Amino acid sequence: MQAKVVAVGKVKEKFLQEGIREYSKRLSSYLRLDIVEVTDEPCPEKLSEAEEDRVREKEGERILKALNSQDYVVLLDLKGKELTSPELANFIDDLALYGRSNIAWVIGGSLGVADSVRERSDFCWSFSKLTFPHLLMRVMLLEQIYRAMKISKGEPYHK
Template sequence: MLQAKVVTVGKVKEKYLQEGIKEYSKRLSSYLRLDMIEVGDEPCPEKLSPAEEDQVRAKEGERILKALSPQDYVILLDLKGKELTSPGIADFMDDLALHGRSNIAWVIGGSLGVSDGVRERADFRWSFSKLTFPHQLMRVMLLEQVYRAMKISKGEPYHK
């Protein structure tokens, strides 16, 4: 069975997002073993200098990298990544499985993004769109898209 983890920065406080994460995690349990890993976020006041922003990304990046295993195939959610369709995600996941990549880690950075070290560790960079989404909401969106991909791969019905 596929071993998967979602490594995220910070905690989700909103109840409706917690419920969505819980629901899709439950749905995914038929397809993979999922571990949700939250690493601590750095205090991030509104006005930081570029150097201070780099420090925040670096500290959060160290925590992200510690949560990853050497055998993980790392998929970074990144605005500058490649956009995929839902069937494209299913094909991508099938291709990973075909090549023996059974440990997948999706990474969602903090509000300032991720460090260069995290970006360099990524095996693939995936963009959901050119739009910016709150990183807490991305957890639900990611889990839903992974669930959709699993359903597509198995030839099971899922609403369009």
Template sequence: MKITVITVGKIKEKYLKDAIAEYSKRLSRYCKLEILEVADEKTPDGASEIVEENIREKEGERILKLIKEDAYVITLEISGKMLTSEELADRIETLGIQGKSHLVFVIGGSIGLGREVLRRSDYALSFSKMTFPHQLMRVILLEQIYRSYRIINGEPYHK
């Protein structure tokens, strides 16, 4: 299976880059992983809802250009469905059995995802009702995908 993670913005912190590299290496046993970054827009302090919506739409256009038509798209959203690690593993395994060979996970920027990206989404996934920095969310997502493959393959994982 091919897994693509599309994210808004670059990772600047070395400790996050190291964690992403480690999980990418671990995942290479289980799937073909690619991480694609799109440029983020500067959000002025105190931006109006209209300005924020325009920013989300610009970032969304960049995201949508990277999504292939046959991909199954999972957007990370606070309002999405929360799953246990076992349920996420089951979802990934079921999608593979159903013939979905390319999963795309989308992590928005600091003010979220645009309407068109949300419309393209096949599944809205939430990790928590809390807000996480999108850079850290990349690490959390990769760890959970790795954990999913460990579960799918009946391999031990930390509970």
């Protein structure tokens, strides 16, 4: 299986970089992982709705360029379907069973994603109704993928 995380922005915080490195290393036993960072648009505090749309569109264009036609695209989105960890494991197993071995996990920028990205997505997944910093989501996503891999293999993992 091959997994790609396409995320807006560059992680600068050392503690997040360390978490990403740790879970990337753990995942290397289960799948090939590629992390693609696309450039974020400058985003001052007070933007008009039109300016926010422009930011999402620009970032969306970059996200779409990082995807290919073979990717099964999972968008992390507040409006998506919530899954338990065992449900995520089954979801990934089912994709592999049906020959969808290239999964692209998409994390938008601080303003979310453009409609074009949502339309390209095959599945929208919500971690919860809470809002999380988009840079922190990378560590959280990798941890959940790792947990799903452990569950799928019947290996122990902290509950």
